[in-house]
Amino acid sequence: MKQYTLAVATLVFLVLTTGATAFGLLDAYYQLVLMFIGVNIILSASLNLINGYMGEFSCGHAGFMAVGAYVSSVLSVWLFTRDGKLGAALLSPELAVYLFPAILLAGTVAAALAGLLVAIPSFRTRGDYLAIITLAVNYIVKSIIENTEAVGGARGFMGMKKVVDAMTEVADLPWMMIWVMIGTVFTLLVIRRFVSSTYGKGIVAIRDDEIAAELMSVNTRRLKMVAFMLSSGLAGLAGGLFAHILGYINPGSFTIMKSTECLVMVYLGGMGSLSGSVLSAVGFTLLLELLRPLELIKWVVVPFMLILLMLFRPEGLMGSRELSDLFPRLRAYHRTGRE
Amino acid sequence: MSLFQIQGLTHYFGGLRAVHNFNVTLEGGELMGLIGPNGAGKTTVFNLVCGVYRPTQGDIRLNGTSLPGRYPHQVSSLGIARTFQNIRLWAEMTVLENLNVAQHCHLGYGLADLFIKTKTFRQREGEIYRVSREMLEVLELKDVAHEVPKNLPYGIQRRVEIGRALTMKPKLLLLDEPAAGLNSAEVVGLMRLIQWIQEEFHLTVWLIEHQMKVVMNICTWIQVLDFGATIAEGTPDDIRQNKRVIDAYLGEEVH
Numbered sequence: 355m356k357q358y359t360l361a362v363a364t365l366v367f368l369v370l371t372t373g374a375t376a377f378g379l380l381d382a383y384y385q386l387v388l389m390f391i392g393v394n395i396i397l398s399a400s401l402n403l404i405n406g407y408m409g410e411f412s413c414g415h416a417g418f419m420a421v422g423a424y425v426s427s428v429l430s431v432w433l434f435t436r437d438g439k440l441g442a443a444l445l446s447p448e449l450a451v452y453l454f455p456a457i458l459l460a461g462t463v464a465a466a467l468a469g470l471l472v473a474i475p476s477f478r479t480r481g482d483y484l485a486i487i488t489l490a491v492n493y494i495v496k497s498i499i500e501n502t503e504a505v506g507g508a509r510g511f512m513g514m515k516k517v518v519d520a521m522t523e524v525a526d527l528p529w530m531m532i533w534v535m536i537g538t539v540f541t542l543l544v545i546r547r548f549v550s551s552t553y554g555k556g557i558v559a560i561r562d563d564e565i566a567a568e569l570m571s572v573n574t575r576r577l578k579m580v581a582f583m584l585s586s587g588l589a590g591l592a593g594g595l596f597a598h599i600l601g602y603i604n605p606g607s608f609t610i611m612k613s614t615e616c617l618v619m620v621y622l623g624g625m626g627s628l629s630g631s632v633l634s635a636v637g638f639t640l641l642l643e644l645l646r647p648l649e650l651i652k653w654v655v656v657p658f659m660l661i662l663l664m665l666f667r668p669e670g671l672m673g674s675r676e677l678s679d680l681f682p683r684l685r686a687y688h689r690t691g692r693e
Numbered sequence: 694m695s696l697f698q699i700q701g702l703t704h705y706f707g708g709l710r711a712v713h714n715f716n717v718t719l720e721g722g723e724l725m726g727l728i729g730p731n732g733a734g735k736t737t738v739f740n741l742v743c744g745v746y747r748p749t750q751g752d753i754r755l756n757g758t759s760l761p762g763r764y765p766h767q768v769s770s771l772g773i774a775r776t777f778q779n780i781r782l783w784a785e786m787t788v789l790e791n792l793n794v795a796q797h798c799h800l801g802y803g804l805a806d807l808f809i810k811t812k813t814f815r816q817r818e819g820e821i822y823r824v825s826r827e828m829l830e831v832l833e834l835k836d837v838a839h840e841v842p843k844n845l846p847y848g849i850q851r852r853v854e855i856g857r858a859l860t861m862k863p864k865l866l867l868l869d870e871p872a873a874g875l876n877s878a879e880v881v882g883l884m885r886l887i888q889w890i891q892e893e894f895h896l897t898v899w900l901i902e903h904q905m906k907v908v909m910n911i912c913t914w915i916q917v918l919d920f921g922a923t924i925a926e927g928t929p930d931d932i933r934q935n936k937r938v939i940d941a942y943l944g945e946e947v948h
Contacts, residue, residue: 547808552794562784567783
């Protein structure tokens with residue numbers, strides 16, 4: 355029974371927060387922060403798959419987020435609302451509630467396919483060279499969006515608020531909060547399951563010694579493809595959620611700056627530590643909010659803290675350990691892959 | 694049909710001829726030695742067999758299947774496992790995980806199984822852990838199962854590396870200087886271990902070694918390589934007395 359404690363605790367947390375939101379106990383600002391925490395957890399956990407577990411350096415995570423954000427936004431606006439460019443709603447807006455997961459999935463799949471742009475070069479290049487490729491992909495995605503008038507170009511794209519409103523009309527629930535929480539839990543489950551299996555540990559073997567992995571029957575090409583597509587796909591999921599939370603997106607939200615934020619969260623939490631990624635996403639999001647009164651100075655304070663972190667604790671909060679390694683008692687409460 | 698056969702293997706690195714017209718046949722069950730001075734091309738032969746390089750010329754066959762042109766992971770899945778001159782364990786994974794991951798060729802489940810946690814997935818993962826545990830048991834490595842290799846002494850790391858290769862259930866095991874860096878007591882242990890695993894797992898072993906004590910004592914057949922070409926082959930006694938081998942490699946004092 356103990357092993358279900360974590361699942362039950364998560365569920366209780368979800369129900370409590372949703373309940374509090376639904377009954378207006380949580381003001382809109384806290385809701386927003388909570389949702390951004392969820393999105394950031396997805397981003398840092400998915401990037402950790404590449405930078406932490408597989409040991410490559412991807413610095414274009416925001417590019418995949420953008421693909422997911424735009425694909426799901428365009429789909430939901432096109433299908434469920436009347437839009438100046440995209441025409442009348444194709445489906446009845448009430449259906450949005452039921453089809454929203456499919457829309458998020460479409461964004462996820464599109465981002466995963468965009469991940470191939472990095473996965474395929476990764477067969478031949480690695481390290482610094484691959485990092486430059488990821489950077490290039492980030493710029494390519496951003497420039498394509500900026501120059502596509504159909505999705506608003508540099509001005510951005512909006513209309514997702516109406517879709518969320520349509521969901522609320524069917525049932526008065528904090529829908530975005532629910533989807534973000536489901537998305538976050540889903541992401542963590544998928545990544546944990548992957549990296550705790552023998553299949554997924556192949557990517558750690560690639561990090562430690564790629565040639566040995568290849569010679570010990572690990573199909574490194576297939577694994578790299580899976581890892582990159584999984585990571586970028588989940589970034590796309592985060593993008594889709596992000597777009598529908600804000601109701602407005604523009605290419606400026608998905609620049610190298612955003613990718614850097616993702617990197618900071620991964621390194622803050624510890625490479626190859628899933629619980630580290632979660633903790634750092636929570637901490638980082640809260641920190642940014644707390645420092646909001648500082649306005650622009652925030653962007654001096656935060657990078658400076660990063661310098662301090664690299665100097666005094668380069669392995670991040672958790673190193674490559676999990677919470678259950680630090681507190682072995684926790685292990686009884688959920689199953690890890692360590693048998 | 695013989696288990697393993699190399700015919701006319703020739704390889705160039707740019708203009709440098711590293712291996713020249715190399716031939717070998719292993720019927721199965723041998724303990725074959727490959728010796729020669731540094732730079733003779735021994736490790737290159739192993740790398741060619743494993744698919745690290747694609748040979749310029751020549752054919753390599755395992756059970757009649759031609760190997761050149763296949764990826765290393767395909768070659769190893771066909772039944773060739775190896776160890777490395779300078780140990781290449783995955784340093785951040787535990788010993789048990791090292792042994793698990795080497796069983797990727799026997800994974801037997803796909804991504805869908807993994808994410809849905811199907812019965813196949815659970816059975817196969819259980820089987821993988823069982824094989825690794827058994828291997829740790831027979832190699833007396835049980836105590837270090839949850840250690841990471843980088844914290845272990847060199848001799849133990851060697852044994853883990855051999856264990857990792859064995860969990861792949863190979864038909865042919867290539868050992869690249871297994872005695873390098875071991876003290877003399879460990880070398881004796883290693884010799885016993887190699888002979889024992891060869892019988893226990895019905896393996897064909899092909900090893901590169903510089904320590905004549907090892908080669909002369911355990912190998913049934915020895916091939917000597919110099920400048921990429923075979924200069925002699927035969928039983929340990931033949932090799933010891935061969936004039937060309939003494940000149941090129943052994944020197945006078947070894948008898």
